[in-house]
Amino acid sequence: MANQNVLDALKVVTEALTVPVTTTVQAEVLTKHTVSEGEYFVMLEADHGWFSLGDVIKLTRKDGTEAPKFTDAKGLTAYVHLPRLRRATPDEVAEAFPTTKAFAKGTVVKVIGNGGGGTTHFYDIGALGTVERESESNTVIVASDVRSQYIAKTDLEVLTDAKLIDGKLYEKVDEKAAIGDYICYDEIDRSYLTAGKLYEVINLDAGDAIIEDDDDEWFDTWTACDFDVYKPVKNEAPPADDAFIEVNGLRYDKVEGAVRVGDYITASHDFDDITVGKKYGVYALDFDGDGLIRDDDDCERYVDADRIQAIYRRALDEREESFVKFGREVDEFKVGDIVEARGIKSVISTLKATYSHNTGMCFSGAHTGFISANADGHEHWELIKSASLVEPIESRLK
Secondary structure, three states: OHHHHHHHHHHHHHHHHHOOOOOOOOOOOOOOOOOOOOOEEEEOOOOOOOOOOOOEEEEEEOOOOOOOEEEOOOOOEEEOOHHHEEEOOHHHHHHHOOOOOOOOOOOEEEEOOOOHHHOOOOOOOOOEEEEEEEOOOOEEEEEOOOOEEEEEHHHEEEOOOEEEEOOEEEEEEOOOOOOOOEEEOOOOOOOOOOOOOEEEOOEEEOOEEEEEOOOOOEEEHHHOOOOEEEEEOOOEOOOOOOOEEEEOOEEEEEEOOOOOOOOEEEEOEOEOOEOEOOEEEOOEEOOOOOEEEEOOOOOEEEEOHHHEEEEEEEOOOHHHHHHHOOOOOOOOOOOOOEEEEOOEEEEEEEEEEEEOOOOOOEEEOOOOEEEEEOOOOOEEEEEHHHOEEEEOHHHHOO
């Protein structure tokens, strides 16, 4: 019995020793001397401002008081007494401010609004820029080739896997690099290459990209092919629903088929000084039937059929159609053309002629008519506006 009593006593002592000891941890008392701008906190009780119990907020301005300025993830601001707060955990910050990392320096953004969180700016909607630095929790400083300015995050769209190069947008793609693309190494152990730097592809060798390295030497990437490829983003145009357009007061109807001289076209996406949706007049065709236009720099260039969004053609009468089908402007005649007027066909012998009703004589140097000869060789004067084109001289010489 005595041994049993000893064992029971030992058991009681052992259990007492193994019971966890509960210690009381004194909560941190926040004061103006222990907090810093940019730190995150959690509301412990409702406040007189915009914030509610449990909200995660960021200290955005210290003013030497115990109630500095805070901002939440929506961009709302208020002054909060520090004793009503505790420090936020990293997980709480990540959940409440998911865009904290999204707006890192160098991130490409597109402007989608103005006035978010009470912050206005002078950028156009759709303008592109890069994040220069994050400022208050609801704003970032966006830099472009024009200006740098504070913009609310709610007025911005983050473009992931994108780079802004000389004002043009490039996106990361899972494709082989082509001339004009850019490549970027995440990691590289070459002294003449820099990780994170963009290098333009200036040539190809057996399909491998060639770039100019940091020493201004050509570098064949076949020996270092682990890189990301960035290609220019094609700004696809919305479908063209207009049944017709007006140019200089004349109506041009939307048509299908091959492009003709005198048509107007719109491009399906931006490329080489061609603006998506803009109307360009076609004034010549190449041997493949591609239209020759003047681009935004007033330079001649041909537009492939697969890059045309819509074709617009002037509503023509039968006479006007006789010119256009041969690639001529309406009323464009040449010496040697076969023409028809009042049901009689003839060949033009002299252009820029006029007719005197008083003398019955023809005079050169005017622009109202031409002289032509019919099948029996008889010459006569004809008003340009009364004649149609039957066969151009170019076709007759083939």
